[in-house]
Amino acid sequence: MASAPLTILDAPPAKKGGKRASVAEALGLSNGDLRRMHETMVRIRALDERGLMSQRQGRIGFYVPSSGEEGHQVGAAFALRPEDWCFPSYRVPGVALHRGAPVPRMVANLFGNAEDFAHGRQMPCHYTFREQNFLSISSPLGTQIPQAVGAARAMQIRGEKRVAVAWFGDGTTSEGDFHVGMNFAGVWKAPCVFLCQNNQWAISVPLRQQTRSETIAVKAVAYGFEGVRVDGNDVLAVYQVVRDAVAKAREGGGPTLVEAVTYRMGPHSSSDDPTRYRPGAELDEWRKRDPIERFRRFLLAGGHADEAWLARVEEEAKREVSEAFKEQETKGPPPLGSLFDDVFATPTPALERQRDYLLRAEGGKFRKDESGAAFPL
Amino acid sequence: MAVMTVLQAVNDALHHAMGADDSVVVLGEDIAELGGVFRATDGLLKKYGPERVMNTPLAESGIIGTAIGMALYGMKPVPEIQFLDFIYPAFDQIVSEAAKMRYRSGGQFTCPMTIRTPYGGGIRGGHYHSQSSESYFIHTPGLKVVVPSTPADTKGLLLTSIHDPDPVLFLEPKAIYRSVKGEVPEGDHRVPFGVAATARAGDDAVVLCWGAMVHTALKAAALAAEQGWSVQVLDLRTLVPLDEEAVLEAARRTGRVVILHEAPRTNGFGGELAAVVAERAFEHLRAPILRVTGFDTPFPYALEHIYMPDARRTFQAIERVMTF
Numbered sequence: 001m002a003s004a005p006l007t008i009l010d011a012p013p014a015k016k017g018g019k020r021a022s023v024a025e026a027l028g029l030s031n032g033d034l035r036r037m038h039e040t041m042v043r044i045r046a047l048d049e050r051g052l053m054s055q056r057q058g059r060i061g062f063y064v065p066s067s068g069e070e071g072h073q074v075g076a077a078f079a080l081r082p083e084d085w086c087f088p089s090y091r092v093p094g095v096a097l098h099r100g101a102p103v104p105r106m107v108a109n110l111f112g113n114a115e116d117f118a119h120g121r122q123m124p125c126h127y128t129f130r131e132q133n134f135l136s137i138s139s140p141l142g143t144q145i146p147q148a149v150g151a152a153r154a155m156q157i158r159g160e161k162r163v164a165v166a167w168f169g170d171g172t173t174s175e176g177d178f179h180v181g182m183n184f185a186g187v188w189k190a191p192c193v194f195l196c197q198n199n200q201w202a203i204s205v206p207l208r209q210q211t212r213s214e215t216i217a218v219k220a221v222a223y224g225f226e227g228v229r230v231d232g233n234d235v236l237a238v239y240q241v242v243r244d245a246v247a248k249a250r251e252g253g254g255p256t257l258v259e260a261v262t263y264r265m266g267p268h269s270s271s272d273d274p275t276r277y278r279p280g281a282e283l284d285e286w287r288k289r290d291p292i293e294r295f296r297r298f299l300l301a302g303g304h305a306d307e308a309w310l311a312r313v314e315e316e317a318k319r320e321v322s323e324a325f326k327e328q329e330t331k332g333p334p335p336l337g338s339l340f341d342d343v344f345a346t347p348t349p350a351l352e353r354q355r356d357y358l359l360r361a362e363g364g365k366f367r368k369d370e371s372g373a374a375f376p377l
Numbered sequence: 378m379a380v381m382t383v384l385q386a387v388n389d390a391l392h393h394a395m396g397a398d399d400s401v402v403v404l405g406e407d408i409a410e411l412g413g414v415f416r417a418t419d420g421l422l423k424k425y426g427p428e429r430v431m432n433t434p435l436a437e438s439g440i441i442g443t444a445i446g447m448a449l450y451g452m453k454p455v456p457e458i459q460f461l462d463f464i465y466p467a468f469d470q471i472v473s474e475a476a477k478m479r480y481r482s483g484g485q486f487t488c489p490m491t492i493r494t495p496y497g498g499g500i501r502g503g504h505y506h507s508q509s510s511e512s513y514f515i516h517t518p519g520l521k522v523v524v525p526s527t528p529a530d531t532k533g534l535l536l537t538s539i540h541d542p543d544p545v546l547f548l549e550p551k552a553i554y555r556s557v558k559g560e561v562p563e564g565d566h567r568v569p570f571g572v573a574a575t576a577r578a579g580d581d582a583v584v585l586c587w588g589a590m591v592h593t594a595l596k597a598a599a600l601a602a603e604q605g606w607s608v609q610v611l612d613l614r615t616l617v618p619l620d621e622e623a624v625l626e627a628a629r630r631t632g633r634v635v636i637l638h639e640a641p642r643t644n645g646f647g648g649e650l651a652a653v654v655a656e657r658a659f660e661h662l663r664a665p666i667l668r669v670t671g672f673d674t675p676f677p678y679a680l681e682h683i684y685m686p687d688a689r690r691t692f693q694a695i696e697r698v699m700t701f
Binding site for chain 1: 428433571
């Protein structure tokens, strides 16, 4: 039988003292830590709501929501140090947020404007944050897994006590790069953590159509290291599990596969319609386990925060996101010539000729797209 | 200067790069104790140890994927793919990741790495030890593609590749690994990218080529000389970046262009070279641009010598442009 995922939030209160507060204390988390966890989760949700709405209004072209998955994002991010490296999937914006990525720069990416670190070269939600050691996100699935192992191997070679973490969904565990990465990590005993955000659905394909394995975590056994299941909607449980996995990796104990059992409450992306393939009742069930609501109740019950503070956090998150959208919507597109930058460190003569041609052909000016192109076409 | 084979020049460059810079690491299948199936990495394990000379599990996407991670982290990995024919499991990592990292991150993350791999036919290797599939990679923005034809260039271009800030596919023409010898400068010898070399001077026609085919072209040019035709052999050395100016200068001066490559004809790099010449040197041409190439078939075993472009077929093309 599959081991039940570790849960902390809804566990019965500890007998001794009987207070929920002891849970946080046992984890070494201060009131400030708990509040920051909540703030980041609320900020992710605020970005999601505004992002999806803006896509519906035609202000941005695309959006990838992560609603319902804030718990594992923040729990894991909290367990890392700034010098650790993150190899994200496209559904963990909270990891970047927690590590200090500025919201205006995230929103700049949604608009693909001149302020976007990626210079408008990628679709929305494909963030890149060098200062946060948060790798540029790719759409092909699982490619970041062997890369995380390579970075971890480099850390190991240099004798640095750092950890690389790779995030990916349940669908990605069917990709070759997942198995290849896990195998290399096991052989090298690389300091990395594999964080599978098992949100039950890969666009429209349910987990039972991805694997015959009883769990995702069990797959680690084949590669010679531990797999752990955790309640992905429980920020504290994820924090505990990832903290332990990271500590083990940092001390030379090798990799861990963490399966965060969660649920994608929204569509795969703004282009998706989940009512075509999944029952509403399932969503209703998972809504009861909304990671933000659960943590809210925990904070209130433990006296870590009051209603007024919680309301203020929500208001502040909405204001922050709203201001970023208003500001970023006014920014211009990336300069035309930038199309040819960063293909190489120094453009080849062929690229320089193409740049000259384009600037001549376009009169050096940005021309508004009147094709009506929209994703998916 | 020491006289070396192409293979020894590869080995010499790797020894030099690893000795000069701790961040250079090599990884791949059978590259440690064995020194690689061709012995290109011979002696590296003994000198630099298992932390920097790594046998990997047998998975090309893992070799390249982990090398990308090392490069992102600041190392200079030199992964080896045992044969170019086996690179396809790593295609996604090369094309979607290494080649696009700098661009998609706005220059925040980069992948300086040199993928070394034996390339081309002429060793009775059948479908899967003989391919010349450079076009897939040339067609990918963000990758540099390098093919040496001499021992000196092998060392010089490999050292330039390892120190280049971008990912480089370094194709080693295995047919001439041991058969071509030459003097190789000692120390930090570097040959710049994007500069073609004239392997033989000539004014009546030019053969554009690279890798092992340079030696085929030289034989054909010698046959042409017997007819009184002076044929230039232009060794492109790096396909990305391409020395277009050298190609155009030769085309304009001679007015007759023959392109020679092992790869299949359709969509081979020869098509691109012909287009460059047609677009920018059309008024100088005195004959059609001709291609001598492999055929649009999988690479054969028993008929390999028939399939491979040779001096005779190259000479015939020269003859055609000279008598047009």
